[in-house]
Amino acid sequence: MCGIVGYIGSGECRDILMNGLKRLEYRGYDSAGIAMLGADRKLEIVRCQGKLMGLECKLDGHPMAGSVGIAHTRWATHGRPSEENAHPHRSGPFALVHNGIIENYAILKEELQAKGITFSSQTDTEVIVRLLDFERQRSKSYAEAVRNTIRQLKGSYAVVIVNEDEPDQLVAARKESPLILGLTDDSFLLASDVPAILPYTRKVVYLNDEEIVFLSRDGYRIESLQDGSERFPEPKIVDWNPVMAEKAGYKHFMLKEIYEQPRAVIDTFRSVVDLESKSIRFPELNLDAEALKKIRKVCLVACGTSYHAALVSKYMIEALCRVPVEVDLASEFRSRDPVLDESVLLVVISQSGETADTRAALKEGIDKGAQCRAIVNVVGSSIARLAAGVIYTHAGPEIGVASTKAFTTQLTALYLLALYWATEAGKLPADLAARYVQDLVELPGKMEKILADTEKVSLWARKYMHYKDFLYLARGPLYPIALEGALKLKEISYIHAEGYAAGEMKHGPIALIDEDMPVMVLLKHGPLYEKMISNIQEVKARDGQILALIEKNPDEIVGSAENQFVIPESSEWLSPVLFSVPLQLFAYHVAVLRGTDVDQPRNLAKSVTVE
Numbered sequence: 327m328c329g330i331v332g333y334i335g336s337g338e339c340r341d342i343l344m345n346g347l348k349r350l351e352y353r354g355y356d357s358a359g360i361a362m363l364g365a366d367r368k369l370e371i372v373r374c375q376g377k378l379m380g381l382e383c384k385l386d387g388h389p390m391a392g393s394v395g396i397a398h399t400r401w402a403t404h405g406r407p408s409e410e411n412a413h414p415h416r417s418g419p420f421a422l423v424h425n426g427i428i429e430n431y432a433i434l435k436e437e438l439q440a441k442g443i444t445f446s447s448q449t450d451t452e453v454i455v456r457l458l459d460f461e462r463q464r465s466k467s468y469a470e471a472v473r474n475t476i477r478q479l480k481g482s483y484a485v486v487i488v489n490e491d492e493p494d495q496l497v498a499a500r501k502e503s504p505l506i507l508g509l510t511d512d513s514f515l516l517a518s519d520v521p522a523i524l525p526y527t528r529k530v531v532y533l534n535d536e537e538i539v540f541l542s543r544d545g546y547r548i549e550s551l552q553d554g555s556e557r558f559p560e561p562k563i564v565d566w567n568p569v570m571a572e573k574a575g576y577k578h579f580m581l582k583e584i585y586e587q588p589r590a591v592i593d594t595f596r597s598v599v600d601l602e603s604k605s606i607r608f609p610e611l612n613l614d615a616e617a618l619k620k621i622r623k624v625c626l627v628a629c630g631t632s633y634h635a636a637l638v639s640k641y642m643i644e645a646l647c648r649v650p651v652e653v654d655l656a657s658e659f660r661s662r663d664p665v666l667d668e669s670v671l672l673v674v675i676s677q678s679g680e681t682a683d684t685r686a687a688l689k690e691g692i693d694k695g696a697q698c699r700a701i702v703n704v705v706g707s708s709i710a711r712l713a714a715g716v717i718y719t720h721a722g723p724e725i726g727v728a729s730t731k732a733f734t735t736q737l738t739a740l741y742l743l744a745l746y747w748a749t750e751a752g753k754l755p756a757d758l759a760a761r762y763v764q765d766l767v768e769l770p771g772k773m774e775k776i777l778a779d780t781e782k783v784s785l786w787a788r789k790y791m792h793y794k795d796f797l798y799l800a801r802g803p804l805y806p807i808a809l810e811g812a813l814k815l816k817e818i819s820y821i822h823a824e825g826y827a828a829g830e831m832k833h834g835p836i837a838l839i840d841e842d843m844p845v846m847v848l849l850k851h852g853p854l855y856e857k858m859i860s861n862i863q864e865v866k867a868r869d870g871q872i873l874a875l876i877e878k879n880p881d882e883i884v885g886s887a888e889n890q891f892v893i894p895e896s897s898e899w900l901s902p903v904l905f906s907v908p909l910q911l912f913a914y915h916v917a918v919l920r921g922t923d924v925d926q927p928r929n930l931a932k933s934v935t936v937e
């Protein structure tokens with residue numbers, strides 16, 4: 327939530343800052359702003375309500391130049407989206423951008439107001455810059471003023487500050503909000519996420535919580551806020567390239583990311599599966615057979631789409647590994663005092679690795695002594711660094727707000743975890759394990775097949791784009807895919823959609839069925855097929871319209887062939903991946919036809935880094 331970019335170096339930085347913002351716009355798009363120290367070493371600030379395009383237009387009529395600057399794209403928390411609430415905020419010689427929430431801002435504001443300081447916005451952020459200006463007047467140095475200011479803040483923050491009186495410096499600090507430092511030969515970049523710096527460098531230093539970094543053109547000093555000690559981290563090389571964060575000819579990032587899924591799934595399993603021996607190795611998971619033996623319960627915790635991935639894998643881990651699995655929304659988990667100890671394996675799942683509730687759930691697990699691991703896409707993210715072991719999903723940068731390839735690669739990673747565990751625990755014979763691995767190897771080809779023939783899904787989108795409500799029904803491991811399909815539709819097309827376990831139909835939702843309620847059903851051959859057919863009959867008997875994703879061939883009982891999309895056959899544990907793809911495409915086409923902003927849907931931001 328909110329994207330931050332900072333630059334100090336020897337070149338002109340306006341385009342670098344704006345390009346960085348473009349690559350972070352998925353984090354928030356209510357307003358944007360930029361502050362630079364010009365050749366006369368005076369601060370210039372330009373801000374604009376609305377998307378980045380507005381700021382770009384404003385900058386066309388307002389040339390800015392300089393080699394030190396900060397920029398911000400906002401997702402509003404305190405104060406509505408407006409120019410006066412847009413960042414950077416200024417007080418005296420300082421301009422500051424912020425991502426996070428300052429929980430004690432009201433108290434700090436009152437104290438400053440009592441001293442005669444006035445405010446021009448409704449944001450919590452303005453409090454930081456006003457406080458800094460106040461502290462500067464009573465501190466021995468700028469550095470001391472920054473430390474004194476940051477130490478008074480409660481909550482989460484990533485801040486970057488420019489100072490007219492110290493024009494060759496940039497200062498940043500973070501706590502529970504992401505901030506990375508990119509290193510080039512002649513400059514330093516600060517950013518909320520890797521895509522912003524990718525065109526310039528892949529050499530990165532990850533800042534820790536409660537650290538301040540003081541940057542000049544020649545170097546930087548990272549120090550702890552707690553005790554002032556200096557840290558000398560080894561820079562890491564990010565293995566993403568700039569092209570991965572481009573649209574590559576697709577109309578939307580979401581569409582590109584849907585089509586990238588076969589490749590992403592291959593990258594996810596290729597990193598851990600030995601295709602010769604069909605064995606799985608998880609070097610970074612840090613969980614061997616001995617450690618697995620001691621696990622009595624698994625807790626899978628995540629938010630949104632990642633939570634749906636967790637729900638799918640409950641079925642599989644319980645079936646193959648025979649350990650009980652609890653699945654929780656991270657926001658609920660952290661607030662219910664869960665029973666955790668060293669016999670519990672807590673696995674948090676997060677694309678961004680920065681989601682505030684998921685991160686807090688992980689911390690809760692660490693504090694209570696659970697075995698804590700993470701499934702994460704972004705290398706070096708907060709969650710990846712906190713967990714005692716990680717499985718990376720190798721989806722590459724996901725820019726579209728609606729999660730697609732992150733989801734299917736999470737399903738892949740969780741599948742691999744269950745296979746690894748069952749094999750290590752001696753619960754899965756080697757030949758069966760090898761067959762499961764082979765199923766996975768065949769999966770990308772089946773995904774390609776679905777992606778090559780999407781005409782029917784586009785037709786459905788045209789036919790059903792004007793409906794106001796949708797119901798998604800499924801059973802077993804496909805039930806969470808119904809939830810995910812409904813989430814995709816509502817978040818990008820703004821159509822109300824609900825996912826339900828089909829067995830729950832008669833306990834309430836059947837009351838909603840009429841000719842205005844299309845029902846998307848997910849049908850897999852196997853023990854639950856007949857029960858799904860009964861649910862379909864119940865819908866049809868009440869004039870409901872059926873759209874079916876069906877394995878193998880259309881089935882006359884379900885309805886006309888036009889209303890059935892055939893999904894390639896697969897094992898019950900991998901079908902959830904295949905069924906996800908047409909649901910993503912259906913939501914995408916409906917949203918495009920309705921003219922919504924597919925990649926940046928209203929009110930949403932990609933990484934929910936505030937609670």
Ligand code: AGP
Nearest residue numbers: 630631632676677678681728729
């Ligand atoms: C879904 O399309 C959303 N992007 C959202 O539900 C997302 O999955 C959720 O915010 C969790 O994000 P994370 O995986 O980065 O933690």
